[in-house]
Amino acid sequence: MSDYPYAGQFEIHRTLPEDGTGHDEILTMLASMSAAENKVWESGRCSGTMYCGDHDHYDFLNKAFANFSYVNSLQRDMCPSATKFEAEIIAMTLDLMGASAVTVTTPGGLVTSGGSASIAHAMLAYRESNSANTSRANVIKPETAHPAFDKACHLFGIELRVAPVDPVTTQVDVEWVKKHIDRNTVAIVGSAGNYGYGTVDPIRELGAVALEHETGLHVDGCLGGFILPFGRELGYDIEAFDFSVPGVTTISADTHKYGYALKGTSVLSFADERLRNSQYFYLTDWSGGKYCSPGMDGSRSGGLLAATWAAMVHLGRSGYRAYAKAIFETSAAMQEAVRAHDELRIMGNPTR
Ligand SMILES: Cc1ncc(COP(=O)(O)O)c(C=O)c1O
Incomplete structure (x- = not known):
């Protein structure tokens, strides 16, 4: 199979080898693959996926990870540090997401394995918390x-209604959303x-719709959650998208994107911890003992919690602001380059 990755360069393992390979040989192989693959994104020909690019930062995170890489954070009695890391990741993220504006309910959060997982946990929580009142839940x-x-x-049996977006602004058609909301x-x-x-949807308008119809509003800040707040601090014209906007009930924000942590974590923030708790899992009468987990995962990596915590505490607000500044300045330069070409078109109204 000539298109098999690294065919002809490294041995292909179709069965578990009888005798093991030495550390040095394995590490040399891995370093060679990693160096070759790094060249792809270091060329700059890459959109998304890589968010930091600073190998010193990755080395630091890898060291933080190594202290707890073998720890299962499900087993909290054995690793109080995981509770500290997770609680502080959530608290710092809630603060960044404007949770101080929430006064009536108690905000809470969940560290998940990525953006899709944060979104899935949010959808599950909305379905579960409404299960007594809805025959078949729907989301728009x-x-x-x-x-x-x-x-x-698809996974949770929720009906998905897809709202069109304005072709010029690329923002959601709020009137369409309003018309298609029902009691489910x-x-x-x-x-x-x-x-x-x-581009960012009109969150304030959606919040008003959510409040009027007494439904939840999930803001997908997987991409923007750890950069837009700093863009706002830098004075860019970015509308509030967080819990300061009435009606916002959950926000996903990915630490493994612009949070500059290792791949494998995201934070799902809830304005009301009762919504988070609605998808907690408990099995208290199992032959293997009591089994409880805060989300869909069972065993989770203590190393990823440590590395995510380390990224946030190391960078601090000024570190995130500095990265945001460089990114928004690059974006402005790219916009100028596009405007200089008649055959190219800018979609929506990007931050300038
Ligand atoms: C806006 C947005 N939401 C959700 C996701 C899904 O995140 P993940 O790939 O971490 O599951 C992405 C991924 O790029 C994204 O850009």
Whole structure:
């Protein structure tokens, strides 16, 4: 199979080798693959996927990870550090998401394995918390919202209604959303920003609709959650998309994107911890003992919690602001380059 990755360069293992290979040989192989693959994104010909690019930062995170890489954070009695890391990741994220504006309910959060997982946990929570009142729950997302919503609805038997977006602004048609809400609508969705265009839906208008119809509003900040707040601090004209906007009930924000942590974590923030708790899992009469988990995962990596915590505490607000500044300045330069070419078109109204 000539298109098999690294065929002819490294041995192909179709069965578990009888005798093991030495550390040095394995590490040399891995370093060679990693170096070759790094060249792809270091060329700059890459959109998304890589968010930091600073190998010193990755080395630091790898060291933080190594201290707990073998720890299962499900077993909290054995690793109080995981409770500290997770609690502080959630608290710092809630603060960034404007949770201080929430006064009536107690905000809470969940560290998940990525953006799709945060979205899935949110959809599950909306379905579960409304299960007594809905025959078949439905969710309304803008067409531009990530396929993770389609996946979650498919997995959880939720009907997904897809709202069109304005072809000029690329923002969701709020009137369409309003018209298609019914008593089984457990949540509507807005992106801040969306994957395809990076544009932000009119979150304030969606919040008003959610309040009027007494439904949830999930803001998908998987991409924007850890950069838009700093863009706002830098004075860019970015509308509030967080819990300061009335009606916003959950926000997904990916630490493994612009949070500059290792791949494998995201934070799902809830304005009301009771909504989070609605999808907690308990099995208290199992022959193997009591089994409880805060989300869909069972065993989880203590290393990823440590590395995510380390990224946030190391960078601090000023570190995130500095990265955001460089990114928004690059975006402005790219916009100028596009404007200089008649055959190219800018979609929506990007931050300038
Ligand atoms: C806006 C948005 N939401 C959700 C996701 C899904 O995140 P993940 O790939 O971490 O599951 C992405 C991924 O790029 C995204 O851009």
